[in-house]
Amino acid sequence: MKKMLLATAAGVLAAHAASAMDVGEVKIGIILGLTGPIESLTPQMASGAELALAETSDSGLLLNGATVTAIRGDSTCIDAAAAVSAAEQQITGDGVHAIVGGDCSGVTGAILQNVALPNGVVMISPSATSPGLSHVNNEDNGLFFRTAPSDARQGVVMTEVLMEQGIDEVAVTYTNNDYGKGLADSFQMAFEAAGGKVTINAAHEDGKADYSAEVGALASAGGERLVVAGYVDQGGSGIIRAALDTGAFDTFHLPDGMISEALTANFGSEIDGSTGQHPGTDSEGASMFHELVGGAFDASSPFTAESYDAAALIVLAMQAAGSADSADFKHKVMDVANAPGEQIFPGELAKALQILADGGEIDYVGASAVELIGPGESAGNYRQIVVAGGEVTTVKYR
Amino acid sequence: MDTLNALVALANFVLVPSIAYGSQLALGALGVTLIYGILRFSNFAHGDTMAFGAMATIIVTWWLQSLGISFGPLPTALLALPAGALATALLVLATDRLVYRFYRRKRAQPVILVIVSMGVMFVMNGLVRFIIGVDDQRFADGARFIISARDFKEMTGLREGLAIKSTALLTVVVAIIVVAVLFWFLNRTRTGKSMRAFSDNEDLALLSGIDPERVVRITWIIVACLATVAGVLYGLDKSFKPFTYFQLLLPIFASAIVGGLGNPIGAIAGGFVIAFSEITITYAFKKTALYLFPVWEVEGLIQLLSTEYKFAVSFAILVVVLLFRPTGLFRGKAL
Numbered sequence: 001m002k003k004m005l006l007a008t009a010a011g012v013l014a015a016h017a018a019s020a021m022d023v024g025e026v027k028i029g030i031i032l033g034l035t036g037p038i039e040s041l042t043p044q045m046a047s048g049a050e051l052a053l054a055e056t057s058d059s060g061l062l063l064n065g066a067t068v069t070a071i072r073g074d075s076t077c078i079d080a081a082a083a084v085s086a087a088e089q090q091i092t093g094d095g096v097h098a099i100v101g102g103d104c105s106g107v108t109g110a111i112l113q114n115v116a117l118p119n120g121v122v123m124i125s126p127s128a129t130s131p132g133l134s135h136v137n138n139e140d141n142g143l144f145f146r147t148a149p150s151d152a153r154q155g156v157v158m159t160e161v162l163m164e165q166g167i168d169e170v171a172v173t174y175t176n177n178d179y180g181k182g183l184a185d186s187f188q189m190a191f192e193a194a195g196g197k198v199t200i201n202a203a204h205e206d207g208k209a210d211y212s213a214e215v216g217a218l219a220s221a222g223g224e225r226l227v228v229a230g231y232v233d234q235g236g237s238g239i240i241r242a243a244l245d246t247g248a249f250d251t252f253h254l255p256d257g258m259i260s261e262a263l264t265a266n267f268g269s270e271i272d273g274s275t276g277q278h279p280g281t282d283s284e285g286a287s288m289f290h291e292l293v294g295g296a297f298d299a300s301s302p303f304t305a306e307s308y309d310a311a312a313l314i315v316l317a318m319q320a321a322g323s324a325d326s327a328d329f330k331h332k333v334m335d336v337a338n339a340p341g342e343q344i345f346p347g348e349l350a351k352a353l354q355i356l357a358d359g360g361e362i363d364y365v366g367a368s369a370v371e372l373i374g375p376g377e378s379a380g381n382y383r384q385i386v387v388a389g390g391e392v393t394t395v396k397y398r
Numbered sequence: 399m400d401t402l403n404a405l406v407a408l409a410n411f412v413l414v415p416s417i418a419y420g421s422q423l424a425l426g427a428l429g430v431t432l433i434y435g436i437l438r439f440s441n442f443a444h445g446d447t448m449a450f451g452a453m454a455t456i457i458v459t460w461w462l463q464s465l466g467i468s469f470g471p472l473p474t475a476l477l478a479l480p481a482g483a484l485a486t487a488l489l490v491l492a493t494d495r496l497v498y499r500f501y502r503r504k505r506a507q508p509v510i511l512v513i514v515s516m517g518v519m520f521v522m523n524g525l526v527r528f529i530i531g532v533d534d535q536r537f538a539d540g541a542r543f544i545i546s547a548r549d550f551k552e553m554t555g556l557r558e559g560l561a562i563k564s565t566a567l568l569t570v571v572v573a574i575i576v577v578a579v580l581f582w583f584l585n586r587t588r589t590g591k592s593m594r595a596f597s598d599n600e601d602l603a604l605l606s607g608i609d610p611e612r613v614v615r616i617t618w619i620i621v622a623c624l625a626t627v628a629g630v631l632y633g634l635d636k637s638f639k640p641f642t643y644f645q646l647l648l649p650i651f652a653s654a655i656v657g658g659l660g661n662p663i664g665a666i667a668g669g670f671v672i673a674f675s676e677i678t679i680t681y682a683f684k685k686t687a688l689y690l691f692p693v694w695e696v697e698g699l700i701q702l703l704s705t706e707y708k709f710a711v712s713f714a715i716l717v718v719v720l721l722f723r724p725t726g727l728f729r730g731k732a733l
Contacts, residue, residue, distance in 0.1 A: 176706065200682070200699060203706045207641045210673075212415030213680045214705045219411055220682035221699055233534065238636065246410055247547020247559040266534070 026068045026324045028053055029090035031101030033077030046072055047297040048307035049100045056315045059350035075102040080110035087115040097324045098122040098314045105130030105178040112144050122326040124313055126306035130182040135375050142330045147306040147370055149380025154255060155186030157277055157382045159194050168196040171223035173239055175230035176203040183229045183255060199223045206234035211242045219248035227253045232262045244270055269390035280383030281369045282397045289346040289367035305367030312349055312366055313337055319356040337372040339363040404689035406558040412681055416674045418566035418635060421573035424669030425628035427653040428662055429621045435597045435660035436617045439511035445647035446522035449640050450489060451626030452633045453530045455482030456537045471541040475630055487622035493518055494618050526640045535638045565635040576627055589616060652712045656719050658726025667727060672712050680705045
């Protein structure tokens with residue numbers, strides 16, 4: 001029995017190796033939550049990734065003229081079982097060579113552990129930010145990367161923003177999931193290390209009927225500002241509403257999940273003086289990406305630039321390795337993303353592919369100023385904002 | 399020692415929110431308990447009936463607002479309330495005719511009706527989302543505060559503020575009026591008495607010449623009105639989002655069961671018990687303690703349970719009540 005298993009495994013491996021030699025077509029899976037809580041963001045993200053793949057395919061330069069096919073899958077953002085089966089289908093059924101995705105941290109971890117790792121397929125996520133996905137001890141076998149920064153980094157940036165304003169005592173509330181908990185904990189660690197004091201670090205559930213209990217506890221703990229690590233169209237707004245109504249807090253500090261049109265539509269000038277930050281860059285790559293997209297879809301939608309970059313990194317790494325096999329090109333992702341080499345901006349993928357084919361080196365900057373650090377995640381650029389006169393205004397980029 | 403500030407802080411973060419939340423739960427629980435008492439099943443669709451009533455009211459409110467009609471310092475939604483209640487009554491009567499009557503004629507087991515009501519819940523759920531969407535809707539207007547925390551501090555010179563929202567007061571006042579009218583109706587009018595008779599013994603009521611279909615119809619109309627009022631008041635005080643109404647079902651059922659299913663007084667008491675215990679047990683008493691005992695070096699938050707556990711509080715009360723007094727605090731029908 002054991003022998004037969006071994007033989008089968010060897011056979012599968014051989015077949016896989018044979019197919020990798022013959023790269024007439026490179027298939028890339030795009031697994032995003034096309035339905036579910038972030039379904040308003042994912043169409044633009046998928047379009048961003050497909051744009052990079054179409055650009056590559058049209059150039060005819062990838063691996064001596066391979067065509068690139070994008071295959072969409074639905075991660076649902078919250079249902080790990082559905083996400084895993086979508087990834088399973090793509091890898092074993094469609095035979096994708098790499099995956100752009102997943103989107104939300106929880107399902108991304110599930111796909112990585114249950115499908116990508118056992119099958120040895122590279123994943124580059126454009127939007128999963130949980131610190132739990134930083135595989136410092138190579139638990140991911142070098143297969144997982146992300147063009148979005150870890151929230152550990154956001155915690156540090158948040159601390160800097162608050163400390164610069166002389167605020168050293170805050171209350172923290174977070175939405176009770178991987179994202180909220182990860183961000184709140186990394187912030188608390190960074191803030192206390194910088195000499196600040198977190199009076200309370202309490203969870204709130206999304207979509208609940210009443211938040212007076214949460215706000216009561218937060219108010220009693222006190223603090224100069226309330227940090228709300230939640231979602232603006234979920235419990236985060238409920239917390240802010242109740243805090244304003246009871247006079248518990250006047251100003252808030254808001255990370256990425258809280259900053260959107262809905263924030264100012266809900267509260268207007270009531271939260272004037274509140275601060276926040278979310279991933280964003282003023283690098284020239286961003287404006288070049290806007291031009292490249294034209295009016296095809298909304299290029300400024302969150303994580304759209306990161307999606308383009310994730311897809312671009314995959315094909316560039318394949319080109320650098322001269323193979324579409326994950327085991328070969330996983331070592332090249334960091335090389336193409338970072339210096340040294342010629343800087344590559346959106347729309348210049350053909351140039352980059354040519355340089356790599358000629359044996360040169362590139363430093364992919366892309367639409368979101370990609371710089372991969374540590375275990376393969378974006379160093380992160382943030383836009384610091386302040387609410388003034390009922391509008392979200394940019395303070396600076398950091 | 400600073401008793402005044404301690405009391406104000408307690409009132410602002412515990413008393414006022416609990417009373418408002420308690421009245422909202424009580425109104426919801428009254429509807430659930432009436433259905434249980436008279437139609438003899440647990441109506442899981444009640445949360446979504448509230449959402450539908452609130453939605454109908456919101457649409458009429460928007461129409462009134464676009465015509466420039468307002469209700470002075472009171473929210474315009476109060477003017478739109480009767481129209482919303484009417485729409486909801488038509489919906490539940492249609493549901494009864496299409497769905498529940500079939501099972502009633504068959505004298506189906508209550509547990510079957512519970513599952514049927516779950517199906518109705520999903521249909522209503524979809525209906526509301528289909529019409530108004532899944533997002534937050536704002537429709538509150540008029541004065542927002544009777545007294546805001548900042549004004550209170552300036553007026554009294556205390557360090558702690560006390561905010562009373564106009565919607566919170568409105569909720570309590572409307573809840574008292576609705577409950578008074580309901581009790582008068584059930585105890586003093588012929589129709590109300592026939593409803594209670596039907597609730598006590600269906601066959602005996604039938605023999606005394608009470609038309610069961612009429613009792614059922616009136617019950618549904620009353621429940622529709624209660625659900626609409628509860629839904630609108632909740633939406634005014636917090637915000638309207640279909641999903642939160644679905645979530646509201648849990649504390650509402652807890653209130654009705656703790657008070658004693660089928661007993662209207664119990665439903666009201668249950669609503670307040672659940673609201674007060676959720677908020678008080680998870681409240682951090684640090685601030686109050688600091689005012690009362692300034693010499694005491696407070697390190698922790700003096701919080702019995704962290705706020706994550708507030709639903710566990712409702713469930714714990716529910717379990718204790720079911721274990722030691724299965725009929726509820728006010729002797730409803732045994733489950």
